[in-house]
Amino acid sequence: MKFLVVDDSPTMRRIVINALKTFGIEDIVEAEDGQDALAKLKENKIDFVITDWNMPNMNGLDLTKTIRSSEQWKNLPILMVTTRGLKEDIIQALQAKVNNYIVKPFTPQVLKEKILAILKTNEIQ
Amino acid sequence: MKELDIKDLLRKADELRALFVLGQRVIPFLEELFTFVGEIQPLLEDINNSIKENLSKMPSLSKQLSKVTEATELATNEILDIIDGIFYKLDILVTNIDLIQNRFSVVGKFVNDFAYLLEKRKDEIVTLEEFAEKVEKLFESFKIEYNKELNLSTLRDIVEKIRTDSTSIMLALQVQDITSQQIAAVNHLLTTVQSRLNALIHKFESSGVEKVVSETAETVNVTKLHREVAFDPDAVEVLVGNTTKQEDIDKMFEQGLPPESDSKSQPQTTEQNLDPNSSEQDFDNEPISQSDIDAMFNQNIPNPK
Numbered sequence: 172m173k174f175l176v177v178d179d180s181p182t183m184r185r186i187v188i189n190a191l192k193t194f195g196i197e198d199i200v201e202a203e204d205g206q207d208a209l210a211k212l213k214e215n216k217i218d219f220v221i222t223d224w225n226m227p228n229m230n231g232l233d234l235t236k237t238i239r240s241s242e243q244w245k246n247l248p249i250l251m252v253t254t255r256g257l258k259e260d261i262i263q264a265l266q267a268k269v270n271n272y273i274v275k276p277f278t279p280q281v282l283k284e285k286i287l288a289i290l291k292t293n294e295i296q
Numbered sequence: 297m298k299e300l301d302i303k304d305l306l307r308k309a310d311e312l313r314a315l316f317v318l319g320q321r322v323i324p325f326l327e328e329l330f331t332f333v334g335e336i337q338p339l340l341e342d343i344n345n346s347i348k349e350n351l352s353k354m355p356s357l358s359k360q361l362s363k364v365t366e367a368t369e370l371a372t373n374e375i376l377d378i379i380d381g382i383f384y385k386l387d388i389l390v391t392n393i394d395l396i397q398n399r400f401s402v403v404g405k406f407v408n409d410f411a412y413l414l415e416k417r418k419d420e421i422v423t424l425e426e427f428a429e430k431v432e433k434l435f436e437s438f439k440i441e442y443n444k445e446l447n448l449s450t451l452r453d454i455v456e457k458i459r460t461d462s463t464s465i466m467l468a469l470q471v472q473d474i475t476s477q478q479i480a481a482v483n484h485l486l487t488t489v490q491s492r493l494n495a496l497i498h499k500f501e502s503s504g505v506e507k508v509v510s511e512t513a514e515t516v517n518v519t520k521l522h523r524e525v526a527f528d529p530d531a532v533e534v535l536v537g538n539t540t541k542q543e544d545i546d547k548m549f550e551q552g553l554p555p556e557s558d559s560k561s562q563p564q565t566t567e568q569n570l571d572p573n574s575s576e577q578d579f580d581n582e583p584i585s586q587s588d589i590d591a592m593f594n595q596n597i598p599n600p601k
Binding site: 258 | 548
């Protein structure tokens, strides 16, 4: 499986990628904002997207909406990892059809649980 | 003189007297007013100097805050490099522990078999008995070495604890992202205050303060000093009781999307994302946990098909 990690913070990208590698996931592509993510989606066959919300140029919410509006990527699993923890934020994420949502700071265990839950749901569907 | 002229003169005199009486009353007030103006002048100069000083500090303050972000980011990445090394070394260590444990088992079995052989033959050869006694002592030391398996297990536990510690460090390092967003928000606020203060001071066109503004005002795009940072002004709030919050989010995902939210909520754009006052909009600002989020997502949304 090829993962796309989208975050404007290089530190957070490293943290997420380090966690993914401890799960045995080695095939990982990075993007620094939503626009960069769309370019990486076109260049690679991505199976799973982990994205931040607050990013310049195109934020994670707009990225999710763009992905969902695309026939090619509409079923792509998306996990949002963000500092935004207000109820209104979660509702917006749900409306944008994010598959799951983690509030920073998170443990690698929580990240693993959410990834597995999304993959399991997609497998069932 | 005519009677009318005298009356007019007296009236004028009364008016003049009244004027003098008024003057006597007004003079102290005027003296106080002159004193007040004399005292307020240095005060105004102090305010002027204070404004000048603060305006000159603001761009510097913004740069310093940005440097804090940059330095924190560098330090964090250095720590991450160390963690990478620790994980690599730990993997090698665990592999070697398994090898050592296996070799100890082999040696232990060999020693036990050899001791059993000597025990059976010690009555046959006296010199061998003496030899066996010495060898048994040697075996005892071997057995002690063999029993070090327990210590190796302890060592493995320690290694696992180091791995857990490394994971904890990784968790803690997420603070860098959170604090950088907070600093970016402060930077944005400082810029806003600076521009508003400048606009206010420009209104005093004849005060000479405008000269101060022209000397000190410097436009700094604080969100791009180090790298472009999109920020959540409330980012640092997630550091307080995050575990419970995450649980609430999970519950929200399990419960699903509230029906009324369809018409109430408006999609947030990237532009709003950069507005530090966005949290002041007509939003339901109730913080929720991960379990609440999970509750909502599990029942409602995760079916994009």
